[in-house]
Amino acid sequence: MKQGKLKQVLFFLFCFVLGSVGGFLLGETGINFQLGDLLLVVLYIGISFILHIVIHESGHLVLGLLTGYRFVSFRLFSLCLVLINGKYRLVRHKVPGTLGQCLLEPPAYKENYPFQLYLLGGVLFNGLASIIFLMAYPLAPTFSIAFVFLGLFTGLTNLIPFGFNDGKTLQIAKASKENQKLLYIQLATNAEMTQGSRFSELSKDYFEKIPGVPNETHFNHFQDLLSLGLSLETRNWPDVDTKLNNLWQKRDNLVLPYQLEVEKELLFYLLTQHREDERIEELVSDKKLINYLKLPLISNQRVLAAKTYFYNHQLEEANELIKLALASEDKASNLGEFRVEKELIEWLQSRILENVFETSEK
Numbered sequence: 001m002k003q004g005k006l007k008q009v010l011f012f013l014f015c016f017v018l019g020s021v022g023g024f025l026l027g028e029t030g031i032n033f034q035l036g037d038l039l040l041v042v043l044y045i046g047i048s049f050i051l052h053i054v055i056h057e058s059g060h061l062v063l064g065l066l067t068g069y070r071f072v073s074f075r076l077f078s079l080c081l082v083l084i085n086g087k088y089r090l091v092r093h094k095v096p097g098t099l100g101q102c103l104l105e106p107p108a109y110k111e112n113y114p115f116q117l118y119l120l121g122g123v124l125f126n127g128l129a130s131i132i133f134l135m136a137y138p139l140a141p142t143f144s145i146a147f148v149f150l151g152l153f154t155g156l157t158n159l160i161p162f163g164f165n166d167g168k169t170l171q172i173a174k175a176s177k178e179n180q181k182l183l184y185i186q187l188a189t190n191a192e193m194t195q196g197s198r199f200s201e202l203s204k205d206y207f208e209k210i211p212g213v214p215n216e217t218h219f220n221h222f223q224d225l226l227s228l229g230l231s232l233e234t235r236n237w238p239d240v241d242t243k244l245n246n247l248w249q250k251r252d253n254l255v256l257p258y259q260l261e262v263e264k265e266l267l268f269y270l271l272t273q274h275r276e277d278e279r280i281e282e283l284v285s286d287k288k289l290i291n292y293l294k295l296p297l298i299s300n301q302r303v304l305a306a307k308t309y310f311y312n313h314q315l316e317e318a319n320e321l322i323k324l325a326l327a328s329e330d331k332a333s334n335l336g337e338f339r340v341e342k343e344l345i346e347w348l349q350s351r352i353l354e355n356v357f358e359t360s361e362k
Helices: 003-029 035-066 116-135 141-159 166-175 177-194 218-233 237-249 256-273 279-284 287-292 298-310 315-326 335-361
Strands: 070-076 079-084 087-092 100-105
Touching (some): 035 070, 035 141, 070 177, 079 177, 116 141, 166 177, 166 218, 177 218, 218 335, 256 287, 256 298, 298 335
Antiparallel strands (some): 070 079
């Protein structure tokens, strides 16, 4: 589903919830709602919405743990609790298109490994919590109804397949054994890299191309990005060029986070390797990409440092971004990604120094 269409659906569902709660209470009580009453309903909806996000991600956590998964991270908005090498770390991390996320490490791979309860855990917990609060209606009617309708809202927006939500992920995974293996690769890769593994230290099996059965999905696109990450880590620029151009050609079919990652890495590649490419102007004027690069991710700081020097011609500012990025290890939510980024940033430093020297010689 296109992002514009998705926003329309979400807005419609929110209006549906607000109208349903207000209409239900008006019909039940016969009270003529005043502005203060309406504001109270809006407040209850906001509180219920946040609670249902926490409940939803907790459902993934509990049912995942019960089926053999192990804790990796739990995120609410941009606040993320992550377990790295046996120690919990509270960091800031945001993923476009998501309000929360619970990531777990799957059990050892085998055919028909458990994934359905993990994926459905969020919706099931939203439903269970809504039933409990419905029984509390006589005690707190306004809040109970707001909570129940928000449970419906959260459940529907996660169960009805679109984008890369739980329902879509479950639908894709159930479609074929190939997709189930791809889902496993995503979960295992995240778990291993969080603990410090680089792309080059992951199982070679993760990089063996798995076809889209019956169709290519964001599961396949994740594997494409995984392969791109390996090429960037080893600085195999011909491979980077090929992989980026392939992803660029199908960028409109990528989910938003993947689309932004492709655009970001293409900008970095072109700025450091092909500064005459016309796509640079298109990328630096892309509002979504500009906003995405503002997120405090070490990979974003790398790309911004490259843009600041090679496009804006600001050496001191680029060096400040590099310094900031290299000092962010204790804020990293993914230790393996930090190790890869550190090497890329050090390479970028040397590239900038070479360019400064070449420019001064002219």
